[in-house]
Structures are given as C-alpha cells and as structure tokens.
Amino acid sequence: MDSTPTCDDIILYYKKLVIVLDNDKNVYVIVIFFNESAKVTGGCYKIMRIESLSIEIFTIFGKNQFNFSNGLNIVIGENDTGKSHLLRLLYSLIESNNLVAQQKADNNSYLLQKSLPQKLIDIFKPEKLAHLIKNGQNKSHINIDFSEYNIPFNFTQKTKIQVNIDKNKVPARLIKQDSLFIPTKEMLSFYDGFMSLYLTRQLPFDEIYYHLAKTLGLLVLKDISSPEKQILKSLETLLNGKLLLPQNGNKLEISLVAEGMRKIGTLSHLIANGSLNKNTILFWDEPESNLNPKLIRKLAKVLVDLSSIGVQIFINTHSLFLIKEFEILREINTQIKYFSLGIEVENNLRVSQSEDIEGLDDLVILDENLDQSDRFMKKIN
Missing domain, CATH: 3.40.50 (Rossmann fold)
Structure with a gap:
C-alpha cells in the first residue's frame, strides 16, 4: 500500500467532517481543508511534471x-x-x-x-x-x-x-x-564522509553531489509499494541479492566493487529508501558510463519500467x-x-x-x- 496518496486518490470535501469506520468498528474523524489551489492540506499532495x-x-x-x-x-x-x-x-x-x-x-x-x-x-x-x-x-x-x-x-x-x-x-x-539527480561519478563508495566535508571544506563538487549524499544516507524502508518493489527485485538480482551498503554493522568494501555495479547499487538503494518512487522526477547524467553492454541492457529495462510506473x-x-x-x-x-x-x-x-x-x-x-x-x-x- 502506498504511504502517500495523491490528491486524486481521495474524495474531496470542502471543510467537511469525514467519518470512517474500519473493519474493527473503530471510528475515525478526518477533517479535510482546501487551500486556494484546491490541494488538500494534509494527507496528499499534487504531483508536478x-x-x-x-x-x-x-x-x-x-x-x-x-x-x-x-x-x-x-x-x-x-x-x-x-x-x-x-x-x-x-x-x-x-x-x-x-x-x-x-x-x-x-x-x-x-x-x-x-x-x-x-x-x-x-x-x-x-x-x-x-x-x-x-x-x-x-x-x-x-x-x-x-x-x-x-x-x-x-x-x-x-x-x-x-x-x-x-x-x-x-x-x-x-x-x-x-526530484533526484545522479551525476556521472558514482557516490556509493564515499557518500558517508562526504556530507561533513562538503559543509566544512572547499571541494571541487557542486551541490548535486551533496544532495545525493544526503539522500543515500537515508535508511531503507520496511516496506515499499508494489510497482517499485518489483523493480527493486530486478536490481537486486543484478547485485546478487545484496545492497552495497552497511548492513548489520558490517561495512562492505564498496571500493572493491566495480564502479558499474556501484551505480546499479545506487539506484537500488534510492528505491529501497523511498527516495525514488513513482512520483519522482529523475535526472541521470550518462547512466551508461562504466557499464558493460549486458548491464546497459538491464539498465535500459529498469529505466523504461520506472517511467512506466510514473x-x-x-x-x-x-x-x-x-x-x-x-x-x-x-x-x-x-x-x-x-x-x-x-x-x-x-x-x-x-x-x-x-x-x-x-x-x-x-x-x-x-x-x-x-x-x-x-x-x-x-x-x-
């Protein structure tokens, strides 16, 4: 089940009380208000393209x-x-x-x-x-x-x-x-220490890298919605079922993993932590760099699948x-x-x-x- 419905998923009432009775006969009272753009102020949001x-x-x-x-x-x-x-x-x-x-x-x-x-x-x-x-x-x-x-x-x-x-x-x-921007240079191998350095030191990196580092630092969700879950499974198959991130206190030696696989791991983790979902706008600078033809073929399918879900x-x-x-x-x-x-x-x-x-x-x-x-x-x- 999606954690964040869009405005089209909700029956809209103007300044009305909505009474909801669940299967256990618990009663919930929900107050819904509109702002001037007819967007619900709580519980949903509009998606822009x-x-x-x-x-x-x-x-x-x-x-x-x-x-x-x-x-x-x-x-x-x-x-x-x-x-x-x-x-x-x-x-x-x-x-x-x-x-x-x-x-x-x-x-x-x-x-x-x-x-x-x-x-x-x-x-x-x-x-x-x-x-x-x-x-x-x-x-x-x-x-x-x-x-x-x-x-x-x-x-x-x-x-x-x-x-x-x-x-x-x-x-x-x-x-x-x-929105998300994945630059040409992968960040999975160094994002953890990058954020503090970016804020305190002069670095030859623009803000895109800082944004991505913060996003990669988010923990994975316990559950994600069905369409994203299917795409995540296909990515994890490419990664032999593993996310290339610290797990159970043991840090994988990501620097020893091929850069192309790190890029696949980046995409996988962004879906797993909920940052990349059907409502997102994704920018990717040269996604094919450092990927062999077999991985490029798989990546093309993933990108088409992502665009198919929204x-x-x-x-x-x-x-x-x-x-x-x-x-x-x-x-x-x-x-x-x-x-x-x-x-x-x-x-x-x-x-x-x-x-x-x-x-x-x-x-x-x-x-x-x-x-x-x-x-x-x-x-x-």
Missing part, C-alpha cells in the same frame, strides 16, 4: 525551446553541446521551487527572486551569475513550464543576488516536487547501444522522447526533438557508428 522549457542566451543556448514527455526524455549530442547544462538547469529550477514551497510563505515571488540565482550558482559553480549568460551578452531569459504553473525569469550582467521575475505568473502557493526521467547519453535498447523496449512504454543537440556553423545550438529516433534531424553517434562499421569492413576485407 516538467512540460516545457524555453531558454534564451544561457551558457551555450541561444534561443531554444524544449517540449518534454511525462515519461523518458533522452538527450543526445557531442561533447560541449549543452546536454549536462540542460539537465542541471532543470534540476536547479525544481530545487529552487522546492526550497520556496517548503517555506509555505505568501511572498513566493520575492523568495524565488533570491533562491533561483543561488541555486544556479550552487549547481553550475560560476564565479558569478553573469558568467552563465552566453558570450557575455546582456540578458538571459528562462521559463520553465510545470504541469501546475510556470516560472518565468531573467537576469542581466548586473544581477547579483536577485533575478527579475514576472510576479503575476507565480501562484500564491508553490508545490514541492520530489517516474519522469531525463538522461543524456553517448551510447548508441543504450538508445537501441530503448527502441526495442518501446512497446513497454511509448512515452519516450529524444532530443538531439548539435552546433551549427556560427556556433549556434541546434535542437532537434522527436518521439521517434528516426525523426531527429541528425544523430552524430549514429553517423560515427556507421562510419566505424565502414572502416572496420574495409580493414578486414
């Missing part, structure tokens, strides 16, 4: 629009085409939204004006916010469109601690949306093998969308997006794969 993002003059981006799937979003491109920047920007915006939502204040616009630049700095690590504006131009515009509301803002070369935001478009109440997923990848696996698994979940990023002649970023891999304008990794095949055939002939 990222519907679209528009970017102007931000890092490598010129003027680009992204329309996302509620399922699996796959970003493809050569190095230095903005793949990681896209995922980091989305995560920064969600975390800024969450920081303000948790405060349950009435001055959301003002709080967002301060939290947005701070999150961008904490995650992108520029010396100053203005360095995130493309090519030293004057102003950057960003608008993220959630399923419940949108947050449009801009900042200039002179912006220091407060961005400009359209106050009329920010709702009176923001909704906290659970997880919105954003990944970037260089792996044609992984992309082919997603296409093979498309019959399980058709909510898959591809985004190809490339650089045009004048260093402008070109974005191609399609629900079908064949619908992309160009696919560099496919071109390189075909070129390699041709060179290999010439070699053996």
